[in-house]
Amino acid sequence: MDGVARVRRPEGEVTRGTTNPNRLRRQDLWMAATRPLPPAPLVVDLGYGASPVTAVELYSRLRAVRPDVRVVGLEIAQERVDAARAFLAPRQAAYPGLSFARGGFELPVDRPPDLVRAANVLRQYNEDTAWRVWDRLRDGLAPGGALVEGTCDELGRRHVWVTVHRDGPATVTFAAALAHLPRPSALAERLPKTLIHRNVPGEAVHAFLADLDLAWASAAPRSVFGPRQRWLATVEQVRRGWPVHTRPPYGGARRWRLGEITLPWDALGPQR
Numbered sequence: 001m002d003g004v005a006r007v008r009r010p011e012g013e014v015t016r017g018t019t020n021p022n023r024l025r026r027q028d029l030w031m032a033a034t035r036p037l038p039p040a041p042l043v044v045d046l047g048y049g050a051s052p053v054t055a056v057e058l059y060s061r062l063r064a065v066r067p068d069v070r071v072v073g074l075e076i077a078q079e080r081v082d083a084a085r086a087f088l089a090p091r092q093a094a095y096p097g098l099s100f101a102r103g104g105f106e107l108p109v110d111r112p113p114d115l116v117r118a119a120n121v122l123r124q125y126n127e128d129t130a131w132r133v134w135d136r137l138r139d140g141l142a143p144g145g146a147l148v149e150g151t152c153d154e155l156g157r158r159h160v161w162v163t164v165h166r167d168g169p170a171t172v173t174f175a176a177a178l179a180h181l182p183r184p185s186a187l188a189e190r191l192p193k194t195l196i197h198r199n200v201p202g203e204a205v206h207a208f209l210a211d212l213d214l215a216w217a218s219a220a221p222r223s224v225f226g227p228r229q230r231w232l233a234t235v236e237q238v239r240r241g242w243p244v245h246t247r248p249p250y251g252g253a254r255r256w257r258l259g260e261i262t263l264p265w266d267a268l269g270p271q272r
Contacts, residue, residue, distance in 0.1 A: 010076040010104035011136070015121055017050030017080065023156040024054045024119050026175045028061040030260065031115065031148060034249035038144065040068045041114040044107060046137075047121035048073045052084035052100065058117060059098045072113075074103040105136045112142035118149040119161075122193045130193035134164055141166050151190045157181075160190045162265065169194075169265040171250060172205075176259045178227035184212035184234070198270050205268045212238050212261075228257055235261055243267050 037043075043062060045055040055073035062069045075081050084100040092098075107113060116137055122130045137147045143166070150161025150173075157177040163170045172195070174187050181187075188199050188209055199206045212234065219233035235244065235256045243264055245251030250262040 010074075010102060010108075011106045012047075012076055012104035012121075012133075013124065014077050015047050015049065015124065017077070018120075018154065019049035019051050019054050020154060020156070021053050022057070023152060023154070024057065024117075024159075025061075025156055026159050026258070026260075027117070027119060027148065027150065027152070027161055028058050029258075030173065030175065031058075031117065032061050032065045033255075035115055035146060035148075036144075037062075037066050037069065037114055038142075040070070041066060042109060042111060042142070043069055043071045043115040044109060044113045044117070045071060045073045046104075046107075046116055046118040048075060048080075048084070049120075050080055050083075052087050054119070055084070055100070056095070056098070059095060063097075068097070070097040070099075072109050073098075073100040074107070074109075075100070076102065076104050078102055105133055107137065107140040112140055112145065114142045114145045116141065116145070116147045118147065120151050122149060123151055125193060127193055127197055134169070134194065138164050138166050138168070146170075150192050153190060158187050158190050160187055160192060160195075162192050162194070169269060171245070171262050172265055172268050173250070173260060173262040178231050178259045181227065181231075181259070184216050185209040195268070195270075203270065208238075208242060208263070208268055211241060228259075231259060232256055 045058050048055040052073055055071060059071040073084060081100050081102045088095060122133060147164040148161055149164060150159060152159035157180045159175045162172050176187060191199060195205050215234040215237040218237060219230045222230040222233045245262045
């Protein structure tokens with residue numbers, strides 16, 4: 001079995017398909033470090049794009065921590081699936097458990113997946129549709145499973161994603177290449193669709209980003225020691241007023257040093 005079931009009409013719209021090698025590296029490594037996966041987990045890379053590179057990279061990074069993982073890359077456009085399969089065919093022995101299929105939000109795999117990654121997929125939808133897609137995808141998860149949905153820039157230097165469990169959204173993670181971060185609120189343009197229109201006065205996510213900017217400015221003297229030290233000081237300050245995750249797997253100095261900060265969804269998410 002390759003984890004794939006047939007589908008006639010994929011749910012969703014074709015994305016632009018833009019991708020770059022290592023664009024999703026931060027998210028891949030975060031999932032590998034923080035997501036508990038059961039034996040022989042099934043993972044879906046939903047909407048991997050015109051090139052299969054991000055699905056291959058996700059497979060390789062998860063395989064390092066779960067050698068029995070299966071990863072299915074799903075795309076709506078048949079030509080993208082054909083190209084991915086053509087890439088994989090002469091290399092299948094090197095990627096056992098990796099496959100590609102045509103599909104969308106209906107998740108046409110042979111059992112409910114333990115993890116679904118949807119990166120830069122919902123950007124083109126309106127907010128109401130994005131909420132409905134979250135509900136659709138989380139309903140298709142295995143018990144204990146998760147959806148990781150977010151947006152990043154073309155080079156993967158700025159990224160925000162939400163972890164959604166079967167009972168609803170759980171966490172929001174902001175991640176940045178600190179050497180290229182002018183100020184934390186620059187991450188606002190990468191907020192997921194369910195949050196990006198909420199970055200206005202009176203909304204929690206707007207207040208958080210404003211406080212993060214203030215803490216970043218206050219930590220400016222630490223920049224003489226490098227952007228990482230400035231970020232660590234920023235997180236230390238902002239967590240005095242916000243429920244930042246401070247313990248593994250989501251928090252603590254090890255994750256903060258990577259340019260990450262994770263909060264509970266309830267601290268930032270809008271009321272529906």
